[in-house]
Structures are given as C-alpha cells and as structure tokens.
Amino acid sequence: MGTVMPSELSAGLVAAGCRFAIVVSRFNDLVTRRLLEGAIDTVVRHGGSAELITVAWVPGSFEIPLAAERLAESGRFDAVVCLGAVIQGATSHHEHVNSQVAAGIMGAMRKTGVPVTFGVITCQSMEQALDRAGGKVGNKGTEATLAAIEMVNVLKLIAG
Numbered sequence: 448m449g450t451v452m453p454s455e456l457s458a459g460l461v462a463a464g465c466r467f468a469i470v471v472s473r474f475n476d477l478v479t480r481r482l483l484e485g486a487i488d489t490v491v492r493h494g495g496s497a498e499l500i501t502v503a504w505v506p507g508s509f510e511i512p513l514a515a516e517r518l519a520e521s522g523r524f525d526a527v528v529c530l531g532a533v534i535q536g537a538t539s540h541h542e543h544v545n546s547q548v549a550a551g552i553m554g555a556m557r558k559t560g561v562p563v564t565f566g567v568i569t570c571q572s573m574e575q576a577l578d579r580a581g582g583k584v585g586n587k588g589t590e591a592t593l594a595a596i597e598m599v600n601v602l603k604l605i606a607g
Contacts (some may be wrong), residue, residue: 463501467527473505552567
C-alpha cells in the first residue's frame with residue numbers, strides 16, 4: 448500500500464498588485480519610523496508598489512487595534528500591518544498595553560477576515576527596541592510585512 452501524501456497550500460512572497468495599510472504608533476517614533484521603513488522596503492522588494500500603501504499614524508500602540516480594524520473593514524486593503532514599540536518602564540504599565548494590543552490586533556483579524564499582522568516590539572529597553580528595528584536582531588516591521596504578504600497569498604490559494 449502506497450503512502451498517501453496530504454495536499455498542501457504553500458504561498459509565495461509576491462506583493463505585486465496588493466494593497467497594504469500600515470498602522471504606525473507615533474509614540475517611540477525613533478523606533479517606529481525604522482519599522483515603517485522596513486515594512487515599505489519589504490513590499491517593494493517583493494514586487495509591490497509604494498503607491499498602493501496607505502500609512503495611518505496613531506498616537507500610541509494602544510490605539511493601533513481600532514485603526515487596524517477600521518482599515519481592514521474598509522475593504523480597500525488586502526492586509527494591514529501594525530507597527531509599534533512598547534518599552535518597559537518603572538511600572539507594569541507595559542504589560543497591560545502589550546496584552547491588550549496583541550488581543551486587539553488578533554480580534555481585528557478574526558472579525559474582518561483580513562490579515563492583520565503584529566509588528567509591535569515589546570522589550571525592556573530602547574537599545575533592545577532599536578536592535579529589533581533594523582539593528583542586529585533584524586527588523587520586526589519587515590517580519591510583520593512578510594507575514595502579511597504570505598497570508599494574502601495563502602488566502603488567495605484557499606479561495607481558489
């Protein structure tokens with residue numbers, strides 16, 4: 448008896464013709480501008496167009512989920528990329544912000560059926576944040592955008 452292989456859906460990283468919204472926190476913009484640069488560069492490097500990207504600035508990471516959900520609901524975008532930086536301070540405030548932002552982004556994706564990706568850095572220091580915004584640890588804006596591109600293509604495969 449032969450081995451039966453499962454069918455697979457594996458999408459490429461082609462952004463050509465895709466419309467992206469990018470929600471960016473203005474708070475910690477030294478970090479978030481670098482995340483944004485990485486996100487835009489990633490779309491273009493994968494065949495997409497900067498002209499098809501809409502950037503929405505919000506006050507802080509806590510406001511990202513609402514803007515992301517509205518952009519996803521608009522029907523104008525194939526995916527929404529969320530970029531922010533929550534850096535630990537002297538209190539536990541960051542823990543509350545981080546969990547609510549993550550839950551809000553996931554909720555927006557599940558509610559709308561549009562890929563909404565998480566590029567919010569959560570770390571202990573500005574140095575760690577900069578390392579994750581194009582420094583020695585890579586760029587989380589790039590990673591979130593790659594996830595968005597792949598999800599757009601996976602959903603196209605699923606739809607047939």
